[in-house]
Amino acid sequence: MKKIIIATQNKGKAKDFEALFGPLGYEILTLHDVAEDMDVEETGSTFEENALLKATALANHLQTIVIADDSGLEIDALDGRPGIYSARYAGEAKSDEANMEKVLKELENVKESDRTARFVCAIAVASPSNEPFTMRGTCEGIIATERKGENGFGYDPIFFVPAENKMMAELTTEQKGAISHRGNALKKLASNLDDLFFKA
Numbered sequence: 235m236k237k238i239i240i241a242t243q244n245k246g247k248a249k250d251f252e253a254l255f256g257p258l259g260y261e262i263l264t265l266h267d268v269a270e271d272m273d274v275e276e277t278g279s280t281f282e283e284n285a286l287l288k289a290t291a292l293a294n295h296l297q298t299i300v301i302a303d304d305s306g307l308e309i310d311a312l313d314g315r316p317g318i319y320s321a322r323y324a325g326e327a328k329s330d331e332a333n334m335e336k337v338l339k340e341l342e343n344v345k346e347s348d349r350t351a352r353f354v355c356a357i358a359v360a361s362p363s364n365e366p367f368t369m370r371g372t373c374e375g376i377i378a379t380e381r382k383g384e385n386g387f388g389y390d391p392i393f394f395v396p397a398e399n400k401m402m403a404e405l406t407t408e409q410k411g412a413i414s415h416r417g418n419a420l421k422k423l424a425s426n427l428d429d430l431f432f433k434a
């Protein structure tokens with residue numbers, strides 16, 4: 235099977251990528267498979283900058299083409315926070331539970347019509363020989379007042395998707411891929427994956 239390397243430590247993201255790329259005939263490898271110790275500091279000020287940092291570091295290390303994903307949740311009532319700090323919003327432990335708790339508390343007195351938010355995903359593709367590039371996908375939603383659903387990761391249990399009338403964590407991985415920020419960013423790539431990764 236053709237292999238695609240994703241520069242991520244996040245197992246939830248890896249699952250999303252598998253659902254998106256598996257049906258197209260690709261196997262997903264992550265940092266856990268190819269460079270267990272690699273931890274790139276996310277010092278950029280945008281999703282794109284951080285995705286490029288992660289992708290170029292691993293592409294240089296492995297001398298092959300790789301993908302990275304930098305993503306997060308922008309909440310309008312919080313002026314776009316947690317944004318690029320989504321993974322560590324409640325501290326360096328990167329706890330999904332603590333992050334959701336913090337968001338719910340900050341929105342305690344915010345009414346439903348003001349709880350609009352979006353997931354943003356920047357995908358970067360880097361290789362030893364070509365200029366790296368990025369693409370972005372988004373997914374609009376509303377922050378609920380309590381958790382619901384068992385699937386997904388991160389803030390999925392508190393992110394209501396009006397288009398599906400369900401929480402993100404109530405969707406299967408395949409359903410999430412069809413409408414998510416990650417899926418939307420990757421759609422732009424999927425049609426020329428073979429050209430990019432497996433040129434003869």
Ligand SMILES: O=c1[nH]c(=O)c2ncn([C@@H]3O[C@H](COP(=O)(O)OP(=O)(O)OP(=O)(O)O)[C@@H](O)[C@H]3O)c2[nH]1
Binds near residue numbers: 244247303321391414
């Ligand atoms: O509910 C969610 N559904 C999603 O689909 C989603 N995508 C991103 N996020 C949040 O944003 C952080 C990314 O931060 P991030 O891009 O730095 O990734 P990360 O640090 O988790 O792993 P890595 O890829 O950097 O190794 C994640 O941890 C999550 O908190 C999501 N939450």
Ligand SMILES: [Mg+2]
Binds near residue numbers: 276321
């Ligand atoms: Mg990260």
